[in-house]
Amino acid sequence: MYPHRIRLRGPWECEPMAPAGVEAPPPRRVVMPSRWADAGLTGFVGDACFVRPFGYPGRADPGTEHIWLTCDGSTGRFRVILNQTLLSEETAPAFAFDVTPLMTQRNRLEIHVHGDSDAAGLWGEVALEIRRAAFLADVTVARDGSAFVLTGRAVGVAPHPLELYTLVDRRHVDYREIMPTPAGQPFRIELVDLPADARAIRMELINLSTVWYVVEVPIS
Template structure:
């Protein structure tokens, strides 16, 4: 019998954030706190979020893993292990993407957020999580 609710793994941190319009910007390591991320609060422009995570253990053949992005400000370009997965706008959130077939033992998730207009803030403002669904 399929599970009614997925097992959830929250990807709160550590993330590396890079402001893309600052020359030679170094990534800032931090945690995405809810309901919004404040550790680049003064920056207004595109930003790149990068986080590494391992493949969830014990996945059965009938289970699937979805990447869920609950809320963001701006347009998000999402890639996993340097393979583009989706482009979404804040109006489309929450979004869920089946990543089961793309998972490797070690994974790199990259989310580039482009603000709706410049200058204005952009960023992830809700949970980013892995949801494991049974058959």
């Protein structure tokens, strides 16, 4: 069942870099997730370079599996570099990159963060995800009167339409087929008559007998 998730928690090397004429805090080791305050950088305005070496993830097969680098939440402008290749240079609350072609037996991840408040940093989980050729993205649930509406995209490629199951607290409530596309095939699913005490929605993207992707969304 996919995705296989490998958390890159720590230790990370952290090197603060202050503007010219300002003394920077000394380098340190931190454990992710971490905001500025968690890393002992309270009140610091400037850049910090977070470095994490890691090995090739187990027996991931580049012929059938894809390795993604993900971060669930960040604050501040950042630059992401893997094995000296720039992946992104922007401001975004989260990121995900297919890094399969860049992976070696020994890897070096650098994330440069510019922060101007104690909320800056990588406060979401940084991880590797082993995925198949298609997956679910941007899955959200919203209340629409007495119903709940699920939206999202099926991203990637597949040899034929995949099965998409929706479960609420382990009970099947919807089934359909969907053909992923590289840009993401959108879907919209309306769920009615859910139990008042329903807690979580689970979606499974299945190719034949293999679960290609699972995502769970809490009901609030």
